[in-house]
């Protein structure tokens with residue numbers, strides 16, 4: 349993870365600059381463009397928590413960017429560095445992301461200034477529950493209005509505390525469990541949610557690799573097998589992206605950049621071994637089977653086929669962009685490439701798969717979880733046995749007519765799909781479809797010079813249409 353961030357404009361301004369260019373390729377009214385740029389509302393909360401006999405004060409925000417669809421959706425970030433500007437920018441990205449991948453939500457985001465590493469579990473639980481309560485009071489958490497999810501510094505544990513706090517206060521809400529997604533399975537979470545953002549990143553890269561014309565743009569060819577990859581950040585998103593690329597696609601993870609420095613091995617690193625080492629030691633330094641570089645930033649500039657920034661925003665900026673040598677940048681984080689850097693990279697021929705598309709896997713699977721919570725039934729519960737019986741019949745007919753079915757195939761047909769199969773195929777389908785829309789727009793529109801602008805234009809267009817059809821056209 350880099351320590352120096354040259355954010356030449358604020359994060360929110362960066363997002364708005366992309367918006368302006370994309371909106372100019374569409375015919376939408378200036379009034380609507382104005383509405384779609386700013387946060388619709390932001391709630392700031394400051395609350396005290398007694399820790400070891402002393403009162404500590406915490407500050408946090410929940411920003412709602414657009415309510416063109418309800419509920420609004422987006423993660424809650426716990427970090428000592430969170431700011432209101434960041435939360436607003438991330439809420440805007442949620443609006444565009446959901447519209448792009450046809451997830452029927454408005455955009456929102458939350459942030460609490462807290463360093464989760466500083467406190468033990470019991471204290472973190474108290475802080476989280478108190479923050480949740482403040483948001484519940486004002487309807488900033490509610491299954492019909494605003495549904496948070498994990499983000500940096502939060503995970504299933506925090507979502508469980510939030511869901512439980514909500515249900516303690518709204519005992520008569522039959523859909524209470526849908527007030528938050530990314531919950532543990534025991535609390536009606538959904539299998540595959542934890543890996544979803546990383547898996548979605550991989551599905552997006554795979555779809556890019558299915559199109560020869562697009563690969564050629566980046567100077568790439570063939571499949572993902574053997575492609576060299578550098579990943580920044582071995583958190584939830586970076587870890588799953590790297591792990592899946594290595595184990596399912598045969599890509600070579602040659603660099604992993606962490607907060608204390610970077611590990612490199614051009615012959616390929618073992619993601620799982622490094623992850624285990626990091627969990628045990630808390631740092632990457634000292635890992636025996638790779639070269640260690642104190643200055644992690646510099647590794648972003650190493651030669652590779654694919655660079656996956658999966659940590660913070662603004663890590664590829666005006667200063668380091670000219671030295672980036674990757675052919676493809678797969679934006680797993682939100683806003684990792686600044687507006688200024690984007691222009692430099694495009695001039696160099698670097699192709700970027702933009703964040704609002706590539707990291708949408710998390711919210712796509714959150715949508716599945718929310719649907720599951722509202723329907724109070726696991727996916728496939730009614731149909732699985734029926735499907736298995738039908739497949740069984742079909743196999744029997746084929747076999748009685750002398751057809752030999754390989755055992756692996758008949759076994760799969762007779763097992764039927766489980767919930768994880770539905771989640772993964774549903775995610776894959778959404779990622780394929782959205783990329784096809786982006787590349788169609790990119791290749792067919794001469795004023796659109798990048799996937800980023802294409803993706804944003806599609807998102808704005810979908811939101812504009814939904815405003816127009818509803819008759820709330822400013």
Ligand code: GLU
Pocket residue numbers: 421422423424495496497498499500529682707708710711712714
């Ligand atoms: N925090 C994730 C994101 O930035 C997931 C949001 C959600 O599932 O609502 O996309």
